[in-house]
Amino acid sequence: MRAMQTTPLTHWLLYCRPGFEQDCAQEALHQARQQKPVIATQPPIIANSGYAAVALNEQALSYRELIFARQLIRLHQTIEALPERDRLTPILAAIATLPGTFGALWLEVPDTNEGKTLSAFTRRFQPLLEAALREQGKLQNDVKLQRLHIFFPDNSSALIGASDPHNSAAALMGIVRQNMPAEAPSRSTLKLAEAIDVFMDRSEQTRLLRQGMTAVDLGAAPGGWTWQLVKRGIRVTAVDNGPMKSVLAKHPLVQHLRQDGFKYVPRRAVDWLVCDMVEQPSRVAKLIEEWFAAGLARHAIFNLKLPMKQRVAALDSALNGIRSRLDHEGINYRMLAKQLYHDREEVTVFLTRTKSY
Ligand SMILES: C[S@@+](CC[C@H](N)C(=O)[O-])C[C@H]1O[C@@H](n2cnc3c(N)ncnc32)[C@H](O)[C@@H]1O
16 A cells, blocks of 8 residues: 655546546646646546546636536545555545545545446445544534545545535535436436536526526427426427427427527527537537627526537637627626536536626
């Protein structure tokens, strides 16, 4: 067993969708570089591992502004060559060196097939480690305290770190799980359900998604996103040349228009624009900015597909295009983007007009 001491650098551990490790690290380094130009070494990326690490000087990372990171953890210790017969002793010894006490203990694995096989071990290990930490006074029941994360990338190593509840995802492995509703027309419905949970807190959901509101869904078929809206009592114009599933085809709150989503213009402004059309991100971004500039929608959730190699650059360019247009128009807004658990080669964006004071 070898326990690496922390260096003066700050090491960060980020979880992400497997295959997006490079994007995740690249984006974190970019965020850090905007604060201070000098960056320390970049630990090697392990392709398809579901995590990335970055080492920074004094720069802080903001979880909410990271698109590809599912979770943001301050990494304190790396243990390699964990003995199979007694993982508890070295892990407890490493935790004893960490500053402060913790409000929760999260044992985590990568979101990969190997990770799935390790989760049987973490389920067995959790009560043992938890009991030992409580006895030592390292673990308390207090949601305001930092969380302790033990991440097992494989069955012989552990990465030990802490997350700040105000600067991280409040979900194990950074995954906000959704149950598939039996009556929903498509699995895409989970993307919008997750976006609503990730981007809006409960009070904002109640305020922004109310019965009697109106929405346009561009690229609506077969209707998973429309279904999420009508189940909240929102009247939806569903625009798609493809057919809507029968549960929505004759729904009193749904009007289906077989039109091109890039040409459709509503007669009256709507509360919500949602868009899941498979198109270039720059084209979708341009469409969204046109709707907002013309005052046609107050809030939007839209998906940007990223099948290209330079995903971070394509995404930056699309989002910066929206920002500069809305700034130019003098529109106040809040925009958040995330690669959701239910997103594949894509990210989801929430854009809302805010009041000017
Ligand atoms: C990923 S699917 C949408 C799934 C949908 N959000 C759901 O939850 O069921 C993309 C849809 O966009 C539609 N689409 C693509 N380009 C379009 C366009 N220019 N105008 C209207 N619909 C378009 C396709 O017909 C397809 O049904």
